[in-house]
Amino acid sequence: MISHRRSLTRTRSLAAAVAVTAVLGVTACSSDDEGEDSATTTAAATTTTAAQTALPTVEELGATLGRITDTAVATADKLDTVDGGDQSAELIDALAGAAQSTGTVLAAVDPVTAGATAESALATVTTALPDQEPVVVENLEFVHRDGVWKISRAAVCDLVGRITPDQIPPVCTGDAAADPNAEDPAAAAAVDPAPEVAAAPVGDPAIRDALLNAGVDQATADKLAENPDATVAAAVNMGIPQATADQFRSNPQGAIDSLRAAGIDPVTAAPQLAAQL
Known part of the structure; x- marks a missing residue:
């Protein structure tokens, strides 16, 4: 009977030791995993920060x-x-x-x-x-x-x-500068009648200039520049963020850059905006 009790005691002690070892092993693995995740997150954050230029003062x-x-x-x-x-x-x-x-x-x-x-x-x-x-x-x-x-x-x-x-x-405004080497207009008028001069486009010149520089055709750029408020409203209706749409008034080039950053081609989006006006 005494031998049986001693055997039972040794068995229970061995089981307890195995359980403690298992718990310590899981804890260590969890700690290692958390350390690896933390290191990965820190490295990613460092990479992202390195890609950004510090803002000017x-x-x-x-x-x-x-x-x-x-x-x-x-x-x-x-x-x-x-x-x-x-x-x-x-x-x-x-x-x-x-x-x-x-x-x-x-x-x-x-x-x-x-x-x-x-x-x-x-x-x-x-x-x-x-x-x-x-x-x-x-x-x-x-x-x-x-x-x-x-x-x-x-x-x-x-x-x-x-x-x-x-x-x-x-x-x-997108207007071409005068060519100093161009033929004298008075001399040209003596030979041929002066061609009819189209009226200067109306609207916001900065919006027109930004759109033309982005590759948008003249007619579409003129239409969007003619009424900035309507252009902003149309952009919001198309799902363009309000902040980006508002930039058409104060910083049209910034709006173009924001569209490109969001994967939107201004050349494609501009006719769609104009169609809503």
Whole structure:
């Protein structure tokens, strides 16, 4: 009887030891799995963060706006302030001239938010006339090029149009600049009658310019630019997010970039929008 009890005791002790070992093994595996999951999550987060360009500060953007509007600085020395600066001298001069002629002071203020891509940002800018309250302009696009934050061409056109709406440069409206080598119009008129001149398109020039640059045909771009409010409403009806649709008013190029980032081709979407107007 005593031998039987000792055998039973040893059996129970062995079973308890096996159970404890199993529990410890499961706990260790769970801890290892959690550690691996945590490491994977951290690595993914690090990769995502590395792909994003740090947003500019309002001081950086303010310095850019200050250089553009400083008429004491030669145009050639501030081509790096605008995206595609080597083709933007006319825009730079237009904004500088508009600011000087009206006494307008431009300033960047918070907030600065991420744009449609990792290398774009949307900033708030104020335009202040002497003895008047500043006007707030939201969602002006800046882009990161060659290690520098530059203001987009569409944003420059937007600012010029707000400061001097009667002096918008042709590059903002899509009109071709006059060719200095063209034949003298008076001489041509003596030979052939002058062709009938079509009326200038109406509507928002910045919207038209952004659509044309995206590859949208002239007729569709004119129709969408003619009534920005109707265009925004049609975009929302098509399922385009309200924030993206609203950009057609303040930052049409930003709206185009947002559509592309969402996998929507502006060339395809624009006729569908126009059909609803």
